[in-house]
Amino acid sequence: MSFTSKTMSHKAVQAAFKKLKETTNPYLNADEKAKLREAVHFGAYAHEKQIRKSGEPYITHPITVSTVLAELRVDLDTLIAGVLHDTIEDTDITFQDIAEHFNSDVANLVEAVTKLDKLKFRNLKEAQAETFVKMLFAMADDIRVIIIKLSDRLHNMRTIGAMSASGQRRISRETLDVYAPIAERIGLKSIQHELEDHAFRALHPNQYRAISDASKKIAGNRKKAVERIRKNIEKALLESAMHAEVTGRQKSPYSTYKKIKSKQVDIDQIHDLFGVRIVVKELHQCYLALGVIHNLYPPNENGFKDYIAVPKQNGYQSLHSVVTGPFGMRLEVQIRTEEMDQLSEAGVAAHWLYKHKGAQPTQSLTKARSWLNSLLKLQKDSGSSLEFYENLKADLGTDEIYVFTPKGDIVQLPLKSTVLDFAFAIHTSVGAHAESAVVNGNPATLSQQLDTGDSVSIKTAKGLTVTADWLRVVVTSKARTAIRKELKDIKDEDALILGHRMLDRALDTYGYSFEKLDPRAIKRVLKHYQLKSMDELLKAFAFGQLLPSIAARKLMPLMKQRRLDKDYQPKESLTIDGTEGSIVNYPNCCMPLPGDEITGYLSPSKGVVIHRSGCINLQETLKSAPERKVFCSWSVNTSGNFKTSLEVDVVNRTGVLANLASLIASEDINIVTIDQKDKDTGFSQLLFTVEVENKAHAKQLMDQLEGHREVVNVNRVYHEKNH
Known part of the structure; x- marks a missing residue:
């Protein structure tokens, strides 16, 4: 394959490549720069005939994606993968081509990042969910994949104006729901904020404009005051022999919008709309600087957060304190070390900045790995990609609380988590058998909401099982998924018992029994129904998917089958005692009670449905499917309500x-x-x-x-x- 410089002649391409060179020059050596330049030529040739919706040559997109990555100072393989991330999907370039020209690591990264457009989905929402789950597995193998994916999404958001209005809304919603929270979780703050900014502007242009204008107006009034506070802090720290970088900062429009919505306040009531960030050299100086500032400006009650002692889930560390400055002005002061500041902006990408020094994985990378492992466990337990995606969206966007076990271990949970969420966070078996709790020494219900600092102890009981009502109590996806799994297991067990009774009854009608069944006949019938086991067959009866009367016939010896009367009447009715669980349904149309005459109907969607024998709905249903009628009676001893x-x-x-x-x-x-x-x-x-x-x-x-x-x-x- 030969490459020529003519593909690089377009001004937009030259400008993009110039920006990439300027960004990578400070940290790549001569050999690495040459390899990156080769990748750009390789990509330019591959995308030679492609044009973006904005009208620019397509290669400007992957070059810019690589520039976003370079701003995070990632390693060379990641930069090259950024340049080539669309080649396998959109061009004739293959995995082998990339592996031969560069290396297998780059090829693996490109393959993992490749968009999943070729997959067939029933609807857009399912496509989103499936894409996300695939992305998650790619992340687990190599977290650099998600950094490239986020950089790709960032450039797409920067140029979103070229898309249709409906496309802008869909992409922006997905960005706010999934991509920005993931960027936050793995510590890529700069990417997170820019993603949010573009998505918010595309989704709510009027609100974006109103908040931006209001912030500018307030900034005009407070700018001098914030600058004066900044200088006072800088001076006070110097007098305390601390050299620190002190900068002013302003809350982004989307963060402001979220605060206005969650706190139900006006923009001029937000105390951290403006703030001051202090970056010091050593860890102990963070706390010394905090003392200096509190001596200068009084702190507000409940306005202090120590994310150094208890880092956020993404590894973020900093001291936050809300103070009152001149003229009663409230603002937030953030104090951190240089390393913490680097991690807050670059997150897990900062690991590659220290890669050549042989440093251990950063705390942020370790946190991200732990989070990914918990997600993979959650994905395995979820019923579908869509359920997993919906569960995860709820977890991604929430703030966190920190609660304590009786031993003093810290458990991180989303805001508004309950005692039951805590129990499932400790262990699935603790959650499944939770009976009651003690919070801060006081008895508590399982539905009680927790706050940061609460100490929680769970009391369990062996005989307890989960109930569907628990789904309304929990907010974490781990608890929700575990409860659904437990409920399904209980339902399966109930179905197995009832299905066994139904088959016994059908066989008895023909003067046969379960014990007499020939293993060869069972094997033949399972093959006929395309089932793997007898358990599956029994459950199919209870769920209304198969009729036990027909299956019982097929299980008979062939000679006996020929002599059977097709219009059979069961010798005994199916007895209902109330212990069947969720597998037996009592409809609202007639609400049968023990003592009423009852008849069952085998519903393909609901399983065994028990009606009063004279119910109009039952009569109408049986007209079209008389073979699904089940002769039933109440047990002498029923239980439950x-x-x-x-x-x-x-x-x-x-x-x-x-x-x-x-x-x-x-x-x-x-x-x-x-x-x-x-x-x-x-x-x-x-x-x-x-x-x-x-x-x-x-x-x-x-x-x-x-x-x-x-x-x-x-x-x-x-x-x-x-x-």
């Missing part, structure tokens, strides 16, 4: 609802919902949905209600042919 609805006609007087609710509660009956509608003048109808043990229990409650002086009539609500 069942829902039923009672219509109560009452005289419309003040306090009648409260009186009746109190009467129901006094019977130790749980009220699920209450509805009310006015009828004729002076009368109302109350609808109570309650949980009772059986039909007799419901009748007992109805008698109690009818005995109340303001009650005219009480009926159970159901859709049957004959009331």
